Amino acid sequence: MGSLQLKSIRKSYGTHEVLKGIDLEVKDGEFVIFVGPSGCGKSTLLRSIAGLEDVTSGAVVINGRDETLTPPAKRGIAMVFQSYALYPHLTVKDNMGLGLKQAGTAKDEIEKRVGKASGMLSLEPYLARRPAELSGGQRQRVAIGRAIVREPELFLFDEPLSNLDAALRVQTRLEIARLHRSLKATMIYVTHDQVEAMTLADKIVVLNAGAIEQIGSPMELYKRPANVFVAGFIGSPQMNFIAAEKVGDHSAKTIGVRPEHLTLSREQGTWAAKVVHVEHLGADTIIYLESDQCGLLTARLFGEHQYEPDEIVYATPDQAHVHRFDVDNQAIR
Amino acid sequence: MGSLQLKSIRKSYGTHEVLKGIDLEVKDGEFVIFVGPSGCGKSTLLRSIAGLEDVTSGAVVINGRDETLTPPAKRGIAMVFQSYALYPHLTVKDNMGLGLKQAGTAKDEIEKRVGKASGMLSLEPYLARRPAELSGGQRQRVAIGRAIVREPELFLFDEPLSNLDAALRVQTRLEIARLHRSLKATMIYVTHDQVEAMTLADKIVVLNAGAIEQIGSPMELYKRPANVFVAGFIGSPQMNFIAAEKVGDHSAKTIGVRPEHLTLSREQGTWAAKVVHVEHLGADTIIYLESDQCGLLTARLFGEHQYEPDEIVYATPDQAHVHRFDVDNQAIR
Amino acid sequence: MSETDNAADIVPIKRPVRWHIFVFMLPALIVYSAVMVLPLIETLRLSLYNTVDGQPAFVGLANFKVLFGDPRWARDFWNALVNNLIFFAIHMCVQNPIGVALAALLSVPKLRGVAFYRTAMFLPTLLSFVIVGFIWKLILSPIWGVAPWMLDLIGLKFLFAPWLGQSGPALIAVSLISNWQYIGIPMMLIYAALLSIPEEVIEAAECDGITGWAQFWKIKLPLILPAIGIISILTFVGNFNAFDLIYTVQGALAGPDMSTDILGTLLYRTFFGFQLQLGDRSMGATIATVMFLIILAGVSLYLFVIQRRMRRYQF
Amino acid sequence: ADVTLTVESWRNDDLQIWQEKIIPAFEAKNPGIKIVFSPTAPTEYNASLNAKLDAGSAGDIITCRPFDASLELFNKKQLVDLTGLPGMENFSPVAKAAWTTDDGKSTFCVPMASVIHGFIYNKDAFDKLGISVPKTQDEFYAALDKIKADGTYIPLAMGTKDLWEAATMGYQNIGPNYWKGEEGREALIAGKQKLTDPEWVKPYEELAKWKPYLGDGFEAQTYSDSQNLFTLGRAAIYPAGSWEIALFNSQAQFKMGAFPPPVPKTGDTGYISDHPDIGVALNAKSTHAEEAKKFLSWVASPEFADIYANSLPGFFSLNSTPVKMSDPLAQEFVSWRGPYKSTVRSTYQILSRGTPNLENETWVESANVINGTNTPAVAAEKLQKGLDSWYKPAK
């Protein structure tokens, strides 16, 4: 009841091609996350699915029907906009309830659903306010609330949590996950947050410059990135890329090691390097190294560690987790 | 040349008090980060410092002068707005350059600074576009660029990186850190991102419901949170709080253990618990546990670990990192 | 809007008929066409007819030939056109800038008494031209003496002249009266436009050091340009249709010596007649058609050239 | 049921008199007929009446402007031929001329009132300055000079702002003395005289001499300014039309007198403009033609003439039966009808049928001449040229 197929969707603004032929199959009830660098076309793709943007060519098939020309209102979707797009003249409550009211839902049913959503999003104290009187995070929550009260089959979220604080973000993320499970709705979600992407998604779609780089489950992407781009994009801090020949590996062009797969030792190891900068995050420590052989390296250690800039350390890659890429930047498997 | 003092700043909207007496001292060249739950008053405080919001009482002292009534333009500040607030009619280039032009900066100097900032923010391809033709992340970068080209003494950033992807975020964060060092400017920064807060700040100010909960360096807050609120707010996933009496500790009301300070073992440990849910983030694994004794627990393990729901495991807190809080939720030192 | 931008060029699939467009257009179209357009066409049609031997007959463009060929008709017409252009120029240079300036002042944030100022300054616009004509004739009258008395107060009495009675100043004086009356229109439109600029953009400008005048010129003005476009075209259309005020202030003959005659007064005099002059519907319709073409040219220029180039910003 | 007749008129000033005197008098005698007097502002009257007649929604009784405006309506068959209407015999052909076809065969309006031009003066002022009523042109200027020298009064209350004041109260007022009334007017229509002939230029030359005697800023002085100047006692002489009498009587706080336009030389025949101004006609589309005719016959009766002329001093009946006027000023005006030769305004009949319109041009040029922006000769030439451009007198 919420399957989606995109068939070579293309979209241009004037001569500028933003989507370069997107093919995608989303099964009913799946949770799909779009990630990709800023400006790669995530929002545009989401808007095309919603029917807000006319695609230049290609087809949007929802539940097996070609809906490329169906108006958004008839596609049975809910969407959270990156710019929130709240109705400035309505209160929070009416912002959330308008769609239901329009659909002729009974008053007390609206009341109930809005009550539930606003409880879930801690919005109760603000129900009577207008958007102008809310903080950024509160507005974002209203936008989410507006989408979820309608309980459609297909949800589109454009960076819905970017303005929330960590605690609320975790909480809302869990709520969305629960919603997904309980409604069995299909969800398509854009985020920049790695944790969100890794924890929520059934399937992550990595976009780059209007094209799909890889589609896969979170751990697939983490463990077996198809190419340098995906390898670099998934995981934070970014994977270290080292010119293969510098380290004597001639079967690849580039090798990649994630920061968490480097171990440091003051005594011995594969690559000698100088500590450049140390970041203490509490639970982790990020150490930036400069090595003659491999250039800049980032290592991520669990817990707290005292390293001083200019200290010389040895970094050893975990051989089981070394990625190798060919001249075309494709992973060698 | 960029010191700031806030003297019992209060701000109400009607009867609703948003800031409840904020005292803060920021030294010249310091990097101060405001964190706090959504709606706690961070943006309002920032806007009060900028002079965009009239404080109800209290004083804003910049560089030793009381500037409570000085117009924003004369305070020598630059600000990045949460909603970007770009000039819709100007190109990206002119958006960034307008302030300088107004200040009478020479043309080639403007050119140079805009060039530098747009290089730093990867905005070169968009210099001739207008905000409406940009993606969310691109707009945010323009807003940052507009602030930094002016190189004032005091920067105010309201969640400047929330719409950027991980890579760009790291890159921009480093640029802001570099900018801070090179300009020796004072920066006040609102963020929800723990990594940003921990890595950038000289000093983190934790706000809650319009009041300051704690001020301290990132590691101070992480290691010695003053109270339950700060302990819960700093660190992600959140610290585990356990009713002290349940675990036989009668000198405290609550004890807190961060997820990263729990070790799991299938064989033995302090608290027996059942696995509820496992999140694989690649570099880490988050394990949610249900224990009869302590209720819900979250554990964070480095690397990948295979646990299955319903498995029984034993969690052991790292005694060196157990936090203890009294009945007033204050930390016991 | 964006949703249909490129539909025509590439996607060959036909979109379903959008009935709502018809529904939205229909009531306006019906009332407007039936009560306004058809009667007007009926009238303009008369420009191709004239009475020949006491019978109405189709004469083609003969009426236009008379209007432009007959020296007297042509003289009256060109005189009116030139006066009209002056009239328009004065409105553009006086009324609209002042209106914009007033709107800008009114939109200064946190100003007290805005409602009063706005109402007071809009009051002249509310008045019927009968009132306006009557009051200003009195004020400028050398007999009643208000204007000379006030000039005397500031020691400028020697500047006073019976302006409305002198061919040179009369047109300027009438134009200024009209400016006084209609200044509320640009003021209100620009005020509404200024208010729809988002607060945060202005705040960003404040922080950027762009304040006061610079803020107006560099931020607000570009954002209200579409509204300025509207007031310009409305002024243009309004001025080329104007006649009421001149009728009441200077009479139907737009004295002295036709020096305040504009197209509107010429048209009304011709069409409806005046005193012993009988209404000449054919020549009136001919003048109306020419005026219509002039205005149409202006409006088309605006719609097809200026408005298309002008960027609009969605807030 | 009662039949209601609606009277279209531009005389909104007369509303009260109709409601209080005329209508009750008629209705008393004609039960079953109700009259509604429905006036329009004079400036709008012609246009709105034409529109209503064209669309068929005009009232039953139409008040007629003199000459061509009404003739046009008759030619369009919008007015009924009233030649045989009972009561028409009460009017002389001259009285009917303004509402009769060019060939003199049909009359389509019942003449109602005429107005006479002359000068009204402030008697108190004349007495104070010891001026006697001027009979000739020279005496007239002598009087003006004297008033001017004294300085208390503005000699002549006239402005050029409204244009028609200069033409009607100036040119048409004094002109007949120079072009010899009907004689000149008919000659002009017949093409035997031209506006550039001395008879027609002379009045302009006289007007040009008025300038120094007018008030400050007379160029912007409106008609009502002039009235006020005079009635408030600030001006001594008012070039007038007889219609002012009622208003002046109610407003002026001093004694007034009137004198006819001074003749060029002692012993010259005097001429006055006694101009038919108001008539009433029957709308051809009226559904109550019979009742309306009854009403029109009554308007033609001496009874109506008496009520009307006495309620509206200054509007003189055109009825052959003389009406005794109770108002002294009005009586003064009407008394000139015997010794002076009456004529109608020179531009009204036939000569204002084309474009440019001679009447309109006369307004403009009269003002120009007084303002000094055109010399009398130039003005006359312009008028004649305009007339020549379309008027071909029947040879």
Next chain:
Amino acid sequence: MSKARTSPIRTGLVHLALSAYTLVALFPVFLTIINSFKDRASIFREPLMIPTPSTFSLVGYQTVLGQGDFATYFQNSFIVTIVSILLVLLFGAMAAFALSEYRFRGNMLLGLYMAIGIMIPIRLGTVAILQGMVAAGLVNTLTALILVYTAQGIPLAIFILSEFMRTVSDDLKNAGRIDGLSEYAIFFRLVLPLVRPAMATVAVFTMIPIWNDLWFPLILAPSEATKTVTLGSQIFIGQFVTNWNAVLAALSLAILPILVLYVIFSRQLIRGITSGAVK
């Protein structure tokens, strides 16, 4: 909004400028009103003096109010004006929305067609209009006036409103579409409330010529029962009338109701602004 952003000097200058123009705008009106309360002689002798006990006189008002049934006239004017405004706003806004929101073939031409109405004075069509009304039996009804004024107001309303509707954010309308709102609901529930300042402006602009119009009441509805105020009071403004007391009183009386209407609409404007200004 901030005190810090408003310097007292700047505020003072702004007030000075605004007061100065207010004076210019109000002075003639003030002059009319004070003189309407004076006797005739002092109107002329001391036009600038406010009425004193010795010069005070209500004769003008007595004359005016004694003439005709002004209560009915006012009622007619209000009905005609208000109904016409409502129709103009509704029909005009609907058409403006269609023209500004949708791209369809002939959009531009249709826009131009709708603009013709502001290019030719409707008065020229009087005869045909009157004939139509006679045929429809609407002469001497308020309906006739309402129809004409609605037709007359629509072009300007479309012209102004479509410009303002273009500034309503697409995202917002799209959010509505996603929410399942029909195009009608988007128009009535989202766009209309958001262009309220412009609607109020249009209402005021539409109101002025209607209220002040003399021509169509004269032609289409001159009967006593359908007379409007403007028509009712025009008898004091004839060519030969010098009854300044009555004229000034009639003029003063005519200012009041339209001022009231204006205040009503401009209050709408303020409400529109405070509720819709910020996203």
